[in-house]
Amino acid sequence: MDYSLLSKTEAVPEAASMIETFRAIGYNLETAVADILDNSISAGAKNIYIERIWNGGKTIVTIMDDGLGMNSEEIVEAMRPGAQNPLDSRDINDLGRFGLGMKTASFSQCRKLTVISKKTGHHSAYWTWDLDYVAMTHKWELIRWAPEAFTNALDEQNSGTMIIWTDLDRVIPPATSVDDIVAKQKFSDAWARVKSHIAMTFHRFIESKDITIYWGKNPIEAWNPFCPDEKKTQHFPTEKLFFGNNRAEVKGYILPHKNNFSSERKYKDAEGMNGYPAAQGFYVYRGKRLLLAGSWLNLFRKEDHYKLVRISIDLPNTLDSEWQIDIKKSTAIPPLSCREQLRSYALDVRNKGMEVYRHRGKILKKKAGINFQPLWLEKKKGNKWSFVVNRDNQLIKDLQEEAQTNPKHAISMLLRIIEESIPTPTIFIKQSSEENMQKEPFSDMDTALILEMLQRMYNNLTASGQTKEQAKAVLKTIEPFNNYEDLIDEL
Secondary structure (H helix, E strand, O other): OOHHHOOOOOOOOOHHHHHHHHHOOOOOHHHHHHHHHHHHHHOOOOEEEEEEEOEOEOOEEEEEEOOOOOOHHHHHHHHOOOOOOOOOOOOOOOOOOOOOHHHHHHHOOOOEEEEEEEOOOOOOEEEEEEHHHHHHHOOOOOEOOOOHHHOOOOOOOOOEEEEEEEOOOOOOOOOOOOOOHHHHHHHHHHHHHHHHHHHHHOHHHHHOOOOEEEEOOEEOOOOOOOOOOOOOOEEOOOEEEEEOOEEEEEEEEEOOOHHHOOOHHHHHHOOOOOOHHHHOEEEEEEOOEEEEEEEOOOOOOOOHHHOOEEEEEEEOHHHOOOOOOOOOOOOOOOOHHHHHHHHHHHHHHHHHHHHHHHOOHHHHHHHHOOOOOOOEEEEEEOOEEEEEEOOOOHHHHHHHHHHOOOHHHHHHHHHHHHHHHOOHHHHHHHHHHOOOOEOOOOOOOOHHHHHHHHHHHHHHHHHOOOOHHHHHHHHOOOOOHHHOHHHHHOO
């Protein structure tokens, strides 16, 4: 197309409306803070300091690093929306993509974003996005303003950057009193989740000592979802996924059963922010940075019996487009070309993880050093499965013995034991993994035996004064004989 032949006109976005759109991209507090930390890491920071200064509706949050820093012109460029083209090639360690992260993350939580920065050999400089000013002027303009208490915050450093959030309207209602205990507790709880999210998202950086992230004065400890220090954690071979000249890597882990963790505290720590069932699934990394935690990527459903299964996927930043990495760096969608390979690999890990979950009784057998006597046995005939009472269990044998002298008590005890011990979790697992393969009641029982039971009950009913028709009608309402109306009619 020859664009020189066409008329043109500018269509500049309306500033206030566009920024309000930025605020609605979908960040939460955890992902917003993580996006700010990405910039610090990309700037070569070794130390990052996060502070929350509670003051009710005037609460301030600061994130300071000792990275390369920026001069005044570079700050302006960094604060310009879309400062980076997502199609441009980037350094392998660059955690950004769209040139929007710092701005959209900050706008999602506050109305004033201030950046103070200092470059080696330069004085500190600062600029602020004030959404109230933009709403009033409808102009894409920064203001040279910073909270007075922080204008000299970087004077003792050779270089670095401080991000300041004020007017945190999405976190704390502006009219909140400093003495509002309930609001303060909610604020504290929200930031506790942020701390946990940081410990998880940047655990590789923390473990390798590339960075130290301070929560106030104390460094945040890494939370590794794969529990590599636990002796009973199972490690699966790494498998490669190829995308032209690029490749990703997949590696599976099965966490130990609770009984095999080194301590109760370690088991509790390993469940993560939302518990074991939520933590199962894929963990997608871009470089050392965790993008997505605990998702089966629409390949499987989350089910309790896979709660010990976690699988890492390592991507280079050159695959952002193929995996549809979003602005928030919290969503990833695997390309069609690798979905079947991912599914196949995950199926193997999931099946072995289910076995760890199911067979926790084997641990007791090993510890006891004797033959374990299950009360229920899994029985398979053809492709149909069922669970039957183990007649060789000593308890069953004792009840059979007692039935000779005290049948009423023995039967009562047997029924109670069956009620209390039905292997519901295992049945649920079997039903979900082998759907429509459960044996129907009495489907393989000799018809003569069923007729014998029906006849006995029929005789008892007629002997009690019921007519033949009434007795048959009653039998047709008793489970499982309601499935054998043809046999009842033959009586």
